[in-house]
Amino acid sequence: MNEGAALASADRVLDLFHGVRLTPTQRRIAHFLVQHAATATYLSAAEVAELAQVSQPSVTRFATALGYDGYPALRRRLRELSTGGAGTTGRTGNELQRAVQAERENLDRLAEQLAxxxxxxxxxxxxxxxxxxxxxxxxxxxxxxxxxxxxxxxxxxxxxxxxxxxxxxxxxxxxxxxxxxxxxxxxxxxxxxxxxxxxxxxxxxxxxxxxxxxxxxxxxxxxxxxxxxxxxxxxxxxxxxxxxxxxxxxxxxxxxxxxxxxxxxxxxxxxxxxxxxxxxxxx
Missing domain, CATH: 3.40.50.10490 (Glucose-6-phosphate isomerase like protein; domain 1)
Known part of the structure; x- marks a missing residue:
């Protein structure tokens, strides 16, 4: 997965958590999934627990808190998000131009948040x-x-x-x-x-x-x-x-x-x- 697609995947995973009140342990799991959006879809609940330094039951409770039957259902959703549209296809030019264009997208998200x-x-x-x-x-x-x-x-x-x-x-x-x-x-x-x-x-x-x-x-x-x-x-x-x-x-x-x-x-x-x-x- 290229850099632009990886960042877009992380953004889509992050959207899963908006409006959900998470415990500190659940926030740690969410942070891990955002930071490793490209690879987390291949990990089991036990592997996520080990890498995020939480217990396996915490990963299951986390998936339930998001409205899923369990971690396998959440992982399927993560896979769907990771294979979705990159969301950055509008970026053109060289790497410096794309970096600045990405900042414009960050500002757009901030503007939406301020609604x-x-x-x-x-x-x-x-x-x-x-x-x-x-x-x-x-x-x-x-x-x-x-x-x-x-x-x-x-x-x-x-x-x-x-x-x-x-x-x-x-x-x-x-x-x-x-x-x-x-x-x-x-x-x-x-x-x-x-x-x-x-x-x-x-x-x-x-x-x-x-x-x-x-x-x-x-x-x-x-x-x-x-x-x-x-x-x-x-x-x-x-x-x-x-x-x-x-x-x-x-x-x-x-x-x-x-x-x-x-x-x-x-x-x-x-x-x-x-x-x-x-x-x-x-x-």
């Missing part, structure tokens, strides 16, 4: 109310956390970027909590840093509400987050493209602004006056 505004609205309300607002992003996610925080600081009085791991990360989480933080925005993108997951576990234990922007509704973030906002990552080049997660970050910031419109307007006006006084911009 349901409830998760975004709920995320905006949680984050707007948190004083301070910690924003977590390690390794590949660090630039997205910084990008979000740069603009969020114009409408939120206290945004704190957590982009360094180690023992000081826990210190800064504890400091944010002591200062009154009630929610955390986390960016978790492949490859998933263990330190990020550890930090999410600590934040959850400390009582933070967690909003996670991640690449998939079955990513490891779902084990910790109250609200999971997925946006696909492009994987056609040597390094990932984060076009859709960056767009989603700005959508979340819009929701924060919408949750506190008067405060947003006041802070934006104050910034513009300060910027004019200091002559920050040439136009």
């Amino acid at each position: 349901d505004r409830e998760p975004i609205t709920a995320a905006g309300a949680l984050l707007a109310a948190s004083r301070p607002l910690p924003v977590l992003g390690l390794r590949a996610a660090a630039p997205l956390a910084a990008y979000f925080a740069y603009f969020a600081a114009k409408v939120h009085p206290d945004v704190r970027v957590l982009d360094d791991g180690g023992s000081q990360l826990t210190d800064r989480l504890e400091q944010a909590g002591a200062a009154g933080a009630s929610a955390l925005l986390a960016f978790l993108l492949p490859r998933y840093p263990r330190e990020t997951l550890d930090a999410l576990g600590e934040a959850r234990a400390a009582g933070f509400s967690i909003v996670a922007i991640t690449d998939s509704p079955v990513s490891p973030a779902t084990e910790y987050a109250d609200i999971v906002l997925p946006a696909a990552v492009g994987a056609h080049l040597v390094f990932d493209l984060h076009t859709a997660p960056m767009a989603l970050a700005m959508v979340v910031l819009q929701a924060i602004c919408d949750a506190a419109p008067s405060d947003t307007q006041r802070r934006l006006e104050e910034f513009e006056l300060s910027a004019a006084r200091r002559q920050l911009f040439v136009s």
Whole structure:
């Protein structure tokens, strides 16, 4: 199976899980099936269990949760999905052009997802109310956390970027909590840093509400987050493209602004006056 067909197959498998409430163990199985969509159709329930590091009965219960009689019925459906249309036949040109075209498809999926505004609205309300607002992003996610925080600081009085791991990360989480933080925005993108997951576990234990922007509704973030906002990552080049997660970050910031419109307007006006006084911009 070529790369385009393999990615399309993974997308179709991922569609099986939309709207289904899965347990952490079931999310692990779902994540495995998405990541190995091209080969999972040839695996038995025991083999899936071993590779996903769960029990065989968990694989059976997972299939039942999706509405199938058992894993054999689910495997038949996976085979149908793997042999279906690639869904990427509209891509043309060289590999660089196809990579950019794939990002357009990721944005299209994100746009369809945003037809349901409830998760975004709920995320905006949680984050707007948190004083301070910690924003977590390690390794590949660090630039997205910084990008979000740069603009969020114009409408939120206290945004704190957590982009360094180690023992000081826990210190800064504890400091944010002591200062009154009630929610955390986390960016978790492949490859998933263990330190990020550890930090999410600590934040959850400390009582933070967690909003996670991640690449998939079955990513490891779902084990910790109250609200999971997925946006696909492009994987056609040597390094990932984060076009859709960056767009989603700005959508979340819009929701924060919408949750506190008067405060947003006041802070934006104050910034513009300060910027004019200091002559920050040439136009």
